[in-house]
Every structure is written in structure tokens, then in C-alpha cells.
Amino acid sequence: MPKTAVITGITGQDGSYLAELLLGKGYEVHGLMRRSSSFNTERIDHIYQDPHTPDRRLVLHHCDLSDGVALVNLLRDVRPDEVYNLGAQSHVRVSFDAPLYTGDVTGLGAVRLLEAIRASGVQTRLYQASSSEMFGSTPPPQNEATPFHPRSPYGCAKVMAYWSTVNYREAYGLFGVNGILFNHESPRRGETFVTRKITRAVARIQAGLQEHLYLGNLDAVRDWGYAPEYVEAMWLMLQRDEPDDYVVATGVAATVRDFLQAAFATVDLDWERYVRFDAKYERPSEVDALIGDASKAKSLLDWSAKVQFDELARIMVESDVRQLTDELSGHRVRVDR
Structure with a gap:
């Protein structure tokens, strides 16, 4: 049987590239998107509406990281092999204007997803999208051992999500990894970035x-890389025998x-x-x-940035x-x- 994956934030830059990657590997992909009065699927329309893609290979669900019960129900229904948490309020400057919303979606949202995995009893592997913004004012180069010193509400929320993933890994044996991705861009990047x-x-x-x-x-x-390369690193992290945390960057x-x-x-x-x-x-x-030091990803994942x-x-x-x-x-x- 093909593997099944859940992607939160599938309509974003990373979510769209990751969906393409997983579909290309034969996965059945379930994407979570917030209910809205307007469509926001431009980045995935080419694969969601592709007549050559079997109907059930890509399924979209209206589900929000603020609704823990809905997350539990969805996980029990889908029973995914892998979960990629890419959903967040991800604009650093905006996080200063909306710190409570950013903390709820980016920080507590990750905790709700972790708890939903635990409560549902589904045996799955979780990728948590962490960020170089967690390092903040700590001098570069930054690697997995570098102390965090976030300088924005967004960075603070990502630190919460990072340590929550580590905590669920250590407390409950959850296969959870943190991908500490440095800035990664593409033509699909939002116009306000x-x-x-x-x-x-x-x-x-x-x-x-x-x-x-x-x-x-x-x-x-900044350390700017190419988003399609970075989503491959996400996938590679979940293929390892043991969960761990990795910096992904160009250096x-x-x-x-x-x-x-x-x-x-x-x-x-x-x-x-x-x-x-x-x-x-x-x-x-x-x-x-x-400025990231991705030596660990190179050594253990055989991954390095090309662009x-x-x-x-x-x-x-x-x-x-x-x-x-x-x-x-x-x-x-x-x-x-």
C-alpha cells in the first residue's frame, strides 16, 4: 500500500512543493486548510485539478490548528504514516502586530497537533517546521547546538513548538523531528515577504x-536557499531510523x-x-x-543546498x-x- 501523509499549511509555499514531492513518490496526501470565504489554493491547483492525478491521491480537509478535537478525528480517520506541520502565521514583521494570534497558531497550534497525535493513538512520524528565527541574536554560524535567543513573537512561538516536539519525543516516544530551516524562497513565496x-x-x-x-x-x-530543495530535506528526516533535529541551510x-x-x-x-x-x-x-551550518544534514541525510x-x-x-x-x-x- 502507498504511504499516507498529512500536511498542515498545504496551500503555502512549502506545503505546495512538499505535496508535489510526496505525490511524485506515490504517497496519498491529505492537506489541511482553514475555512475561508474565498479560495486560497492557487499554489496547488495544478496538482489538485490535474486530470492525470487519481482523485484520492490528494485530498483537502477544512481543519484548523486551533481545533484540537478536529485534529484528533482527522488523524483517526486518515491514520497517516507521516505528518508535516507547516501551518503557521509565518510573517516575522506581522507577528509584532499580531503576537497573540501568532502565538496561538504557530506555538500552541503545534502543541495541539502533538497532543492530537498522542490522544488519537495513531503511530505516525511528525515533522515540525522550526525556524532560524529561533536563534535571533545568537551570533552565526548557527547549528543544532546553538542556543536560542528569539527576537520576535514569531521566533518565540517557534521555540515553543520546537521544545514541545522534543518534549513529546522524550515523554511519549513520539517520532518527532524539528527541521530548523533557514530562509528559503521561490516564485511561490508570498508577495509581502x-x-x-x-x-x-x-x-x-x-x-x-x-x-x-x-x-x-x-x-x-540572511542565508537564502531554494524551497523545493528544502522540502526534500523534510522528507529525508522522516526516513531515518531515529528521530532527531536538523539545520537546513546553504551556509x-x-x-x-x-x-x-x-x-x-x-x-x-x-x-x-x-x-x-x-x-x-x-x-x-x-x-x-x-547563517546556517548544515553539516549534520549533509552527514546524516546526504542533503546539501545547490541553489x-x-x-x-x-x-x-x-x-x-x-x-x-x-x-x-x-x-x-x-x-x-
């Missing part, structure tokens, strides 16, 4: 639809300014002509540098240029001045 905000603006500026791009701190150092440092330069260079533009500073995009407490930030910027810009071209050929688009 800085990388996608940049690449989308590059496409619009080149087309004459936007004059300026407003950003906050350009000196922040390459780049500032927001470096990403800007690479993105604008893709279309032969000088970023300094178009970028303006706006203090509203700065965080109340900044994380200066996140670096400059190639990533090119991939995203070229995708946004194509998308904008398609939009312009079909209908009018808004002009930002």
Missing part, C-alpha cells in the same frame, strides 16, 4: 508600472542589499536608482545575521517577469507611482 517583494518590484519597474521600491533594513544578513551569507543587486542585475537595472528607505518596514527588534542566493534571485525575477507578461497580455494591471 522581502525577497518576493523585491523580485515582483523588479518585474514591474522594468515594465514601467512602478517607480520605486520601499524597504527597511538593507544590512540584515552562504548575503545581505538584503546583495539580494537586491542580484535581482535587479537580472534585468540589467541599477537597484540604487529605484530603492527607497521606509522606517515602517523595520522590526522593533532586528535579527542581524542568520545559492544569486541564482535564486534570478529564478524568482524571471518567474515574476513571465507572470507579469501574462497578466499584461490578458488584462490591465495597477500602476504603482
Whole structure:
């Protein structure tokens, strides 16, 4: 029989790539999505509506991480071999404006899922999406032994989810792993995240639809990788004989300014002509540098990143240029001045 997996947050960037990966490996995939008055399945429509995909290979359920009873019932019904918890309020800047919501969904939501696994009695393996934001102000390079010092409500909530996973592993023998993923991007990244905000603006500026791009701190150092590669690391963690925690990163440092330069260079533009500073995009407490050491993942999972930030910027810009071209050929688009 094929393996069965549950993915929370399946409509997000990582969830969509992970669903593709698992379907390609023959899994039956069950995706959890919040009930909404509008559809939010754009990232998975190409596989959910694919006429060549058997109807029961990908099933969507309206279920929320705030509803522990619904989680128990779903797990008992599906009895998955693997569970990937990717659901969260994942925007760091937004977490300062909505700390209670972020804590409930990103932190307590993970605890509800852990408790649902325990209460349902289903023997499954859990992947918990942890984050480099947990390290916060701890100097790089950061690895699995680096102390946490989060600098945002999002980072604090992820620390709660991380230690809860460890606790359920130690207290109940749950096969739970933490993937401490550093920044990973793609053309499917949400438009409010800085990388996608940049690449989308590059496409619009080149087309004459936007004059300026407003950003906050350009000196922040990040370790940017390619999301489709990172979801493979998630899967590999659950194939090991013993549960453990892993950093997933490129090990390459780049500032927001470096990403800007690479993105604008893709279309032969000088970023300094178009970028303006706006203090509203700065965080109340900044994380200066996140650079991961993924030596453990290389050694035990045989995983390493191949796409670096400059190639990533090119991939995203070229995708946004194509998308904008398609939009312009079909209908009018808004002009930002």
C-alpha cells in the first residue's frame, strides 16, 4: 500500500512543493486548510485539478490548528504514516502586530497537533517546521547546538513548538523531528515577504508600472536557499531510523542589499536608482545575521543546498517577469507611482 501523509499549511509555499514531492513518490496526501470565504489554493491547483492525478491521491480537509478535537478525528480517520506541520502565521514583521494570534497558531497550534497525535493513538512520524528565527541574536554560524535567543513573537512561538516536539519525543516516544530551516524562497513565496517583494518590484519597474521600491533594513544578513530543495530535506528526516533535529541551510551569507543587486542585475537595472528607505518596514527588534551550518544534514541525510542566493534571485525575477507578461497580455494591471 502507498504511504499516507498529512500536511498542515498545504496551500503555502512549502506545503505546495512538499505535496508535489510526496505525490511524485506515490504517497496519498491529505492537506489541511482553514475555512475561508474565498479560495486560497492557487499554489496547488495544478496538482489538485490535474486530470492525470487519481482523485484520492490528494485530498483537502477544512481543519484548523486551533481545533484540537478536529485534529484528533482527522488523524483517526486518515491514520497517516507521516505528518508535516507547516501551518503557521509565518510573517516575522506581522507577528509584532499580531503576537497573540501568532502565538496561538504557530506555538500552541503545534502543541495541539502533538497532543492530537498522542490522544488519537495513531503511530505516525511528525515533522515540525522550526525556524532560524529561533536563534535571533545568537551570533552565526548557527547549528543544532546553538542556543536560542528569539527576537520576535514569531521566533518565540517557534521555540515553543520546537521544545514541545522534543518534549513529546522524550515523554511519549513520539517520532518527532524539528527541521530548523533557514530562509528559503521561490516564485511561490508570498508577495509581502522581502525577497518576493523585491523580485515582483523588479518585474514591474522594468515594465514601467512602478517607480520605486520601499524597504527597511538593507544590512540584515540572511542565508537564502531554494524551497523545493528544502522540502526534500523534510522528507529525508522522516526516513531515518531515529528521530532527531536538523539545520537546513546553504551556509552562504548575503545581505538584503546583495539580494537586491542580484535581482535587479537580472534585468540589467541599477537597484540604487529605484530603492527607497521606509522606517515602517523595520522590526522593533532586528535579527542581524542568520547563517546556517548544515553539516549534520549533509552527514546524516546526504542533503546539501545547490541553489545559492544569486541564482535564486534570478529564478524568482524571471518567474515574476513571465507572470507579469501574462497578466499584461490578458488584462490591465495597477500602476504603482
